[in-house]
Amino acid sequence: MANLIRSAKFGSDWTINELDSYNIRLERQEALEFFGVPVLPDPAVDPELLQHLEADEMQQDRNAELINLLDLAMLRSSGESAVVDFAVELLKLTGYVRRNRVARTRKDLPLLICGEWRHAKTDVCIVDREQGDILLLVQEDKLLEDTEPLDARAQLVAEALAAFTENNASRMSSDLAPLESKVVSGIVMVGTAPTFFKIPITQELVTHVRHGTYPPTATIVNYCFPPVPRPARRRRDGMKPLDNRRQFLSCYQAFKTIVGI
Numbered sequence: 001m002a003n004l005i006r007s008a009k010f011g012s013d014w015t016i017n018e019l020d021s022y023n024i025r026l027e028r029q030e031a032l033e034f035f036g037v038p039v040l041p042d043p044a045v046d047p048e049l050l051q052h053l054e055a056d057e058m059q060q061d062r063n064a065e066l067i068n069l070l071d072l073a074m075l076r077s078s079g080e081s082a083v084v085d086f087a088v089e090l091l092k093l094t095g096y097v098r099r100n101r102v103a104r105t106r107k108d109l110p111l112l113i114c115g116e117w118r119h120a121k122t123d124v125c126i127v128d129r130e131q132g133d134i135l136l137l138v139q140e141d142k143l144l145e146d147t148e149p150l151d152a153r154a155q156l157v158a159e160a161l162a163a164f165t166e167n168n169a170s171r172m173s174s175d176l177a178p179l180e181s182k183v184v185s186g187i188v189m190v191g192t193a194p195t196f197f198k199i200p201i202t203q204e205l206v207t208h209v210r211h212g213t214y215p216p217t218a219t220i221v222n223y224c225f226p227p228v229p230r231p232a233r234r235r236r237d238g239m240k241p242l243d244n245r246r247q248f249l250s251c252y253q254a255f256k257t258i259v260g261i
Helices: 016-021 031-035 061-073 080-093 150-173 203-211 231-237 242-259
Strands: 024-028 101-105 108-113 116-121 124-128 133-140 181-190 193-202 219-224
Touching: 016 024, 016 150, 031 219, 031 242, 061 080, 080 101, 080 124, 080 133, 080 181, 108 150, 108 203, 116 150, 133 150, 150 181, 150 193, 150 203, 150 219, 181 242, 193 203, 193 231, 193 242
Parallel strands: 024 219, 133 181
Antiparallel strands: 101 124, 108 116, 124 133, 181 193, 193 219
């Protein structure tokens, strides 16, 4: 792996090859181990979202809007923006977006790789304007194939590297010492089905990416799938079935502790 050719790529061009090139490994964990809880918490949402399947069954307008966006996000003909629209509304309803925590879409983050400046563009990110930190990254799998989105995961890692650097730049502009390491939280969306990620970023890894060199220390990125009743249909069914919806929303609730909100 140390002999792999490295080049200055935009975050959107990262593939599993870049992960290999920088000694970054993806390892799956079961949900309870990943979230560090004995049981998943109950979703902190309006109960009717867990009781009614369709938008026209909702009493609350905001709940109906979310399910309409969910339906659109599950249609390939709706385009990429439908998944982004759904993700933003879901993050609002689940309490990720609140007061100083705002959702940004298509945010460009500078990325210094192999001695050249490139960019990593997030689909959605949560920014804490009070702290000046990027708290959460959301990357859509744009291939929409019935396979695991390996390239989307690599792109999420590129965004995590760029977000870590951006957060440290913000800290230094506020006369705070830069962090040596941080676990960056991320989600890859395949339609409305999320996969949750914990991405440990260190100054050592940032330096190797900047110089285009192979890190001797492996970076282990943990991820987990929500535990749904029909795992083989997780991506296809998404958050539409009520039993899936409860499990997904429980995972979003548990993930808040890891995100730090």
